[in-house]
Amino acid sequence: MSDLDAFRAETRKWLEANCPPAMRKPAVTEADACWGGRNFKFQSKDQETWMRRMAERGWTVPTWPKEYGGGGLTKDEAAVLKQEMRRIGAREPLVSFGIWMLGPALLKYGNEAQKHEHLPRIARGEIRWCQGYSEPGAGSDLASLRTKGEDGGDHYVVTGQKVWTSYADEADMIFALVRTEPDAPKHEGISFLLIDMEWDGVSTKPIKLISGKSPFCETFFDGVKVPKANVVGKPGEGWSIAKYLLTHERTNIVSVDSGAFAGGDPKRVALKHVGAGDDGRLADGVLRADIARFEIDALGFFATLERVKAEADTGQGVGARASTLKYVGSELNKRRHELVMSASGADGLLWEGPEETDGMAARNWLRSRANSIEGGTTEVQLNIISKRVLGLPDA
Amino acid sequence: MSFKLSEEQAMLRDAAREFLAEKSPVSELRRLRDEKNPDGFSRQLWSGMAEMGWLGVLVPEEHGGIGFGAVGAGLISEAMGRSLVASPFLSSAVLAAVAIREGGTDAHKAEHLPKIASGERIYALAADERPRHDPAAIDASAVRDGNGFRLSGVKRHIPEGHAADAFVVSAMLDGEVALFLVEAKAEGASTDARALVDSRYAADLTLNDVKLDGGALMSSGEAAQKALDAALETGRACLSAELLGAGETAFDATLDYLKQRQQFGRVIGTFQGLQHRAAHLHSELELTRSLAFKALAALDAGTPDAPMWCAAAKAKATAAGRLSASEAIQMFGGVGMTDEFDIGFFYKRAQAAGEFLGDDRFHADRLAKINGY
Structure with missing residues (x-):
């Protein structure tokens, strides 16, 4: 038996013994996901048990080094863990911006003190992070951000406003881009700061979306004192870190597996609401064709994801190709929700009702409109592909 | 499944790209068209492809092929697409080869697969009968006649069918699908070549009460x-x-x-x-x-x-x-x-x-x- 086979057998056994049955079904509602943090309320005892058991093995962040609370697994082992979790339908024990974004940034750019202070807390779900990038005047043109950090000796005094900070009202800390070198060129005067949301001068305000939900906030900094020890990388290096993370985020947005389509699979919804004719085929021929074309593109997307990952493993790197995946994946997800709405007919228009899932189709559909805006708009992705993949010249 | 090519597959891909880019750039298709070449492809290139072993890409080694499988055939096809190579590769080395490999008797395989691989003869699959692809719509039919059969029907749009020496023909027999091996020169069989928009040729195969011996039946029904x-x-x-x-x-x-x-x-x-x-x-x-x-x-x-x-x-x-x-x-x-x-x-x-x-x-x-x- 190879080492990997042994690892698989051991992992399977451990998961069987340690994953509570209630955690062996996909997360459907927002409350099904465990985000962690100082104020997080577990949905159930099982949710807490599952997260803690996984965290103890470092498997909430399987590939991070053990000294920072990770599992120290190789890529292959992490893939086996994922496969074995999928085999029993186990949901992610912990999700967070700390895992997806800050962690990778600290691993690459952080100093030892920062790694030891923050990474284990992310891994154990103790601190929930949010991201402070966009500002009212800095969306696609992110580098024009104006939140400023004035030099106060051993600290910066931060003043300004961030927008689209996801879950800022529930987060414990924020990693933010702040202009600390006002005289430097646009891209070179930005620093990457770690700020506690409980510090004086930090406040948040939720933004209500067309979906009726408020996953995003505005976050205000009013003379917040941030120690210089909380600068990740060097002062002025913030833009490089942000670019690295955006690429990471794009890969992330698209790293949904087909399980992510559960509950919103257009063909299932159509068969339920429209039904099949005598020939056993979906009774609406045009809808059938539209769904089939969607499925072909979805197959192509997942196959491409698999191919890009395989090529990345051989050292070719994902790089700018993440933009292709981000573009295709987010447009595809919007199309999926449009098809689900169309297939549901007027039933899909339901906004609220006695069941927890009532109104979910419409709200998810509305939420999906943001897919091609957040993390770099579709238009920005197309710019990146044009220039960095295709080598087309700047204007 | 891996997206990585094996070393052999990567070599095949590189060889195919290099060979076809040199021997058959797009200008070659233009030349064939302009001189109204009756084949619509170069026999010399066809021999070259045979020498490279490509015509046997889907033929098992025991029958003279290289048995590189569908990925191998796809890599050659991709290289052909890059410079629009005109040849009966699809009809003979892919469609007919797989039909005979999967549906032929041992005798068919032993006789025909080596000829496909060597390029000695050109084969084609005659499946369609309609303008739009619909291989399930089969009007061609065979009736039993002593130890053999009599076959009638019109099979259409066979790529490079005008150059084929023999066809694998789908037809109905006893209410089931059957595959027959039919010589182009068989009495009652005729092809007509049509020049297509892509400067290549396709043919219709008319089968007018073609007499076949018992050995012409490859398989029938589910097989x-x-x-x-x-x-x-x-x-x-x-x-x-x-x-x-x-x-x-x-x-x-x-x-x-x-x-x-x-x-x-x-x-x-x-x-x-x-x-x-x-x-x-x-x-x-x-x-x-x-x-x-x-x-x-x-x-x-x-x-x-x-x-x-x-x-x-x-x-x-x-x-x-x-x-x-x-x-x-x-x-x-x-x-x-x-x-x-x-x-x-x-x-x-x-x-x-x-x-x-x-x-x-x-x-x-x-x-x-x-x-x-």
């Missing part, structure tokens, strides 16, 4: 259907790879043009209106590449999802191949409409290769059926 399906799926995956090769090459030419053509005092590749279309097309070709490989690999692995991948691949490759060539014409502008530029050849071939063995609409509907709606 015949399975062999026919295997041949068609392999053909679809290979055409997807060909469309990918053609689509990527047309796109590369377009990109080069965008980087040098000047209007309004600027290189037109600086215009965002064109950049975004190019980026979208690039993404479509990326999906096509992934799907074509998935389909070919699934065929080699023999997994039950192979038909789904083949349907998805052919649908996507047809649409993306068409988009690539039509965007090329639009972005080249007026010169893209001239015969002097090669882009027109790509546009025409994309239409023909898209139509053969089912276009994007045919395969979208098939995928829906496979997936239960």
